[in-house]
Amino acid sequence: MNIIFYIAALIALIATFRVVTHKNAVHALLYLVVSLLAISVIFFISGAPFVAALEVIVYAGAIMVLFVFAIVMLNLGEDSIQREANLLQPGVWKIPTILIVILLAELIYVFASNQMTAGNVRIVDAAEVSQRLFGGYVLAVEMTGILLLSGIVGAYHLGREKKREYHRYLQTNEEEHE
Amino acid sequence: MSNFPLEAGMILAGLLFLAGLYGVMIRRNIIFMLMSVEIMFNAAGLAFVLAGAHHGQADGQVMLIFILAMAAAEVAVGLALILQMYKLNKTIDTDAISQLRD
Incomplete structure (x- = not known):
């Protein structure tokens, strides 16, 4: 061994x-x-x-x-x-x-x-690990869940194809020019 | 108590961590830097599990599960950031991303 x-x-x-x-x-x-x-x-x-x-x-x-x-x-x-x-x-x-x-x-x-x-x-x-995980560490498990959720939301937000958005001042300027 | 000495496992974890740190320092390709960060996470998890096994407790494995979840979230956000970086700058060389300095 x-x-x-x-x-x-x-x-x-x-x-x-x-x-x-x-x-x-x-x-x-x-x-x-x-x-x-x-x-x-x-x-x-x-x-x-x-x-x-x-x-x-x-x-x-x-x-x-x-x-x-x-x-x-x-x-x-x-x-x-x-x-x-x-x-x-x-x-x-x-x-x-x-x-x-x-x-x-x-x-x-x-x-x-x-x-x-x-x-x-x-x-x-696995049984012993699970008992410890959901016994004393249950708060950490919930925080990890929130971390994963924020990771999913962040990755979706960053990876999304955005259409071009102008600042509101630029938008009003363009409308004035038109 | 494992069959191999705990010191050998800890030295292995330290060497793996140093290899990851070395990779972060010498590489300029950001994909390789992210991989090196993964190596460092993994070395820390190895140290946790070996210490937990040395005492016969499950806490080390619990910590590795948390490290796994954190690494997954970190990689998802990091790769999305790399894709955005490539879309904006057409490069993944970290030396070329110096707009803040200019």
């Missing part, structure tokens, strides 16, 4: 360093997903399976898809077709694939050896 932590930590560090130093946004995003999966493995072996699942679903799933949408909408680079062709070359996805396969091997090893319950790791499961 010890060596699994160090391998996953090494993968997380390599992938994070590649995110920071990579030139292409989509490739960096791929490495960021690998880094999140490695951290999810660390959560899993430290007795937090619920949060490990949340990390994969929310972070590596939803938030990264938001980034992909933004990059697609920005349509960065003048030669996007050339870049699309570059995406299919094996040099692009070789290293992320190797890192992901190592993580998969670790996961299979953890499940196969069934060391999760044999070790001295105390598994804090």
Whole structure:
């Protein structure tokens, strides 16, 4: 179990360093997903399976898809077709694939050896987290709900296509000219 | 109590946080800066969960759920702001956005 932590930590560090130093946004995003999966493995072996699942679903799933949408909408680079062709070359996805396969091997090893319950790791499961979440932290949950609502409203307001609106002085001036 | 030492996990969280900070400082592309901020959030969440697991409590995982919700709201607003910035300036280079100084 010890060596699994160090391998996953090494993968997380390599992938994070590649995110920071990579030139292409989509490739960096791929490495960021690998880094999140490695951290999810660390959560899993430290007795937090619920949060490990949340990390994969929310972070590596939803938030990264938001980034992909933004990059697609920005349509960065003048030669996007050339870049699309570059995406299919094996040099692009070789290293992320190797890192992901190592993580998969670790996961299979953890499940196969069934060391999760044999070790001295105390598994804090979803029921315990939920009881704590809606017990003592219920005010924070409501505040988080308000934060998410304001985030939705703000994103909608900022992303909306506005029609041109003039200041009222400009409007009256235009009407006078006409 | 986990099978690996808590210090190693905390060092990993610190290194990930520093990598995110490094990314915010060296990159000029605002998409990469937002990604680096995500890395820093994630490192803080890792520290929370490892400390919670060390004491066998659920509080660390509760904190990570709050960090997840906050990161989701932050990314939604931040990406909308980046789209507006690109629409106004036709660039996502933060050095080019210097109208306030001029």
